[in-house]
Amino acid sequence: MIRKALIFEIHDGIAYLTLSNPPANQMNSVFFSELLEICHSDIIKENYKGLIIRSNGRHFSSGADVGELLEIIRKEPDSAVPTSISKNLNAFSILNHLRKPIVALIKGICYGSGFELALCANYRLAAPNSYFALPETAFGLMPGLGGIYALHQMVGAAKTAELVLTAQTISADEALKLGIINDILLKEKLESKARDIILQV
Amino acid sequence: MVKLEADKEVVVLQLSNPPGNALLKPDFIEIEILNDFLKVNKAKAIIITGTSRHFCIGADINLLLNLVQEDTLKEHIEDGHKLLNYLYELNIPVFAAIEGFCFGGGLEIALSAHFRIASEKSLLAFPETIHRLMPGLSGTHALKKYFSLGQSIEFILSGRTMNAEEALNKGMVDYVVPAKSCLDFALKLAHKMTDDKPEKVINNVMIALKNTYTLSRDKALEEETRLFCELAADLNNEKIKKV
Numbered sequence: 001m002i003r004k005a006l007i008f009e010i011h012d013g014i015a016y017l018t019l020s021n022p023p024a025n026q027m028n029s030v031f032f033s034e035l036l037e038i039c040h041s042d043i044i045k046e047n048y049k050g051l052i053i054r055s056n057g058r059h060f061s062s063g064a065d066v067g068e069l070l071e072i073i074r075k076e077p078d079s080a081v082p083t084s085i086s087k088n089l090n091a092f093s094i095l096n097h098l099r100k101p102i103v104a105l106i107k108g109i110c111y112g113s114g115f116e117l118a119l120c121a122n123y124r125l126a127a128p129n130s131y132f133a134l135p136e137t138a139f140g141l142m143p144g145l146g147g148i149y150a151l152h153q154m155v156g157a158a159k160t161a162e163l164v165l166t167a168q169t170i171s172a173d174e175a176l177k178l179g180i181i182n183d184i185l186l187k188e189k190l191e192s193k194a195r196d197i198i199l200q201v
Numbered sequence: 202m203v204k205l206e207a208d209k210e211v212v213v214l215q216l217s218n219p220p221g222n223a224l225l226k227p228d229f230i231e232i233e234i235l236n237d238f239l240k241v242n243k244a245k246a247i248i249i250t251g252t253s254r255h256f257c258i259g260a261d262i263n264l265l266l267n268l269v270q271e272d273t274l275k276e277h278i279e280d281g282h283k284l285l286n287y288l289y290e291l292n293i294p295v296f297a298a299i300e301g302f303c304f305g306g307g308l309e310i311a312l313s314a315h316f317r318i319a320s321e322k323s324l325l326a327f328p329e330t331i332h333r334l335m336p337g338l339s340g341t342h343a344l345k346k347y348f349s350l351g352q353s354i355e356f357i358l359s360g361r362t363m364n365a366e367e368a369l370n371k372g373m374v375d376y377v378v379p380a381k382s383c384l385d386f387a388l389k390l391a392h393k394m395t396d397d398k399p400e401k402v403i404n405n406v407m408i409a410l411k412n413t414y415t416l417s418r419d420k421a422l423e424e425e426t427r428l429f430c431e432l433a434a435d436l437n438n439e440k441i442k443k444v
Contacts, residue, residue, distance in 0.1 A: 070440075073433040081423075081430050089426045093419065136429075137402050140436050144429025146422045148409040157410055158316040158375030161294060164406050165394035 005031035008038045014198055015048040019114075022057025027113050028065040029072070032088045039094040050101040050198030052191070053121060060104075060130070063112025066139065085144075088113075092145050095120040101201045103194040106130045106172075107187055116143060119150035123197055124181040125190050130172040132180065138167035154179055203230045204252070207242040211391045213384070214249045216307070221258035222251040224306045226268065227281025227338055235287075245395035245403055247291070248387045249314055250298040251307075256323070259305025262332055281306075281338050285313035292404040296391060298383035299323045299374070309336060312343035312373075315407070318387050319374040324362040331360040346414075347373045405432055 005028070007018040017038065019025035043051065055061065069085070076082040081089075095102060095117075104121035111133050118124055134143045134151075142148070143164060151160040155178050163170070175181045185193055202225055204215040216222040216229065239247070251257050268274040288295050288310075297303075297311035299319040304326045311317055311325075319325075327336045335341070336357060344353040348371065356363070368374040378386045395403055405428040412421045 070433055070437055073430055074437045077434065080427050085426060085430060089422060093422065096418070096422075137398060137406065140399060140402055141432050142402060142406050142409065142425075142429055144426045146418075146425060148406065148425055149413050149418060149421045152410060152413045156372055156375060157413075161316065161406065161410055162390065162394060164410075165294075165398065165403065 003034045003038075006034045006038060008042045010046060010048050013049045014195060015043070015046065015051045017043075017051060017053045019053075019055040019061055022055075022059070024059055024062035024109065025055050025057065025114070026062050026065055027117070028068055029084065032084070032091065036087050036091040039091045043098065044094060048100070050103065050201060051098065052103050052105060052194045052198070053117065054105040054191070054194075055107070057108075059108030060106045060110040060118065061112075061114025062109050063114045063135075066141070089145055092116065092120055096146070101198050103197055105190040105194055106132075106181070107190075111135055112143070113145050113147075116145040116147040116150070119147060123194070124175075125183050125185055125193055126172045126175065126181045127187040127190060128172055128184055129187075130175070130181075130184075131169050132172075132175050133167060133169040134164050135167040135169075137165055151180070205235070205238045207238075207244070208388055209392070210243050210245040210395065211388060212239055212242055212244040212247045213388075214247060215252050216249070216257045216310075217252040219253040221255050221302060222253065222307070223258050223261040223264075225261060225264055226277045227260065227306060228277055228284050229281075229310075230284065232284055232287050235284075239291075239293075243400070244293060245398065245400060246294045246296065246391035247288075248296045248298050248384065248391060249288075249310060250384050250387070251300065253301075255301035256297070256299040256303040257307025257310060258302045259307045259328070262334075265334075278337055285309065285339060288313045289315070292407040293400070294391065294394060294403070294407065296387045298387040299325075300381065300383050302326075305329055305336065305340075306338055309338040309340040309343065312340065315410075316376075317368075317374040318376045318378060318383050318390070319365040319368060320380045320383050321365050321377050322380040323365045323383075325365075325368055325373070326360060326362040327357045328360040330358055344373075347371045399435075401435060402432060405429075 005021040007020050102121040103123040104118040107127035172184050204217045206213045295314040297314035297317045329335045365377045369377050409425045
């Protein structure tokens with residue numbers, strides 16, 4: 001099936017979900033509807049040992065399209081959570097509950113809901129040039145797809161509040177030190193390491 | 202007993218009874234007074250600290266025994282509980298900046314803050330059992346976040362001191378900084394986290410953060426999304442006003 005923002009494929013028993021809307025792999029409404037569709041039709045149905053989430057281009061993802069999100073919310077002023085936004089969470093929940101290992105391969109920018117997507121994985125491997133941030137509070141918003149919960153589990157309340165409220169960007173080295181990622185590897189070595197992890201689990 | 206100051210929108214609450222800042226009673230400040238002060242100053246964060254070289258050595262035992270004789274101890278402890286709950290329930294970051302001794306009731310106050318910054322020379326303890334008492338302001342319960350049951354019992358029954366490094370490893374303190382620099386560090390961090398941020402953004406982030414202790418993962422995520430949408434709706438309304 002031809003999709004605009006995502007590619008799902010299975011090779012040698014390993015599933016690959018590729019963010020393929022370079023350069024920034026922005027997570028717009030097309031991205032999210034394709035993600036939900038892939039979650040329901042492929043990710044929970046297909047037979048594979050583990051899932052690798054990776055990206056085309058130089059970056060993992062710059063996160064959601066904020067203008068579009070605000071537009072969605074403007075159109076449904078009476079609902080606490082517009083349907084399409086609760087669907088986005090639904091897709092992330094499927095990943096969170098998946099009983100197979102998920103490895104996220106990160107390079108370049110990994111921001112906002114892109115970072116939250118990476119946090120759905122059980123393992124995060126990053127290239128040296130990776131940068132992480134939950135920048136939402138800098139423009140009056142907050143992480144809304146589990147970023148606060150997931151970070152809290154990993155780095156505790158204080159560091160989570162610091163990262164979220166300062167909206168600061170951290171490097172791969174800092175992320176490794178905090179335990180947010182599991183390893184830093186050269187870009188070319190990410191995939192073979194991810195396959196090793198999945199085959200070992 | 203308590204000094205309140207405001208550094209722009211960061212309020213500093215100083216326990217002030219040098220040298221050890223011993224507590225005269227468990228309800229060391231009236232909630233209404235604190236609440237009014239926070240409102241007047243549009244507080245976006247609070248830092249609890251001690252004057253002088255120590256955070257707080259806990260309750261003055263002789264004064265506690267006086268309260269027993271007056272038959273008002275239970276009342277004061279209940280008010281103390283309410284005060285610590287009030288601090289924890291605030292949806293702005295509450296920091297404890299801990300220099301020197303942080304004992305007994307002092308440690309219970311520090312544990313009711315959301316985040317703890319400790320000097321590398323600070324010492325934490327629940328020495329109550331040495332005086333044939335025990336922690337009475339939720340200390341036994343607060344330890345649960347960081348210790349196994351056995352570790353909590355050992356810490357309380359031995360009355361031993363814990364240094365900042367051990368407390369950091371246990372997650373009981375969040376930052377360890379050089380001696381005498383706690384308050385500075387806390388002020389910088391509080392300003393970095395809250396300056397130029399709308400109060401509502403700070404509130405919703407703090408609510409989401411606290412939910413992670415009390416809600417299941419699924420429920421916490423649902424709430425996080427709802428809190429996000431709330432902020433987004435506010436942003437939209439602001440834009441409409443500007444147009």
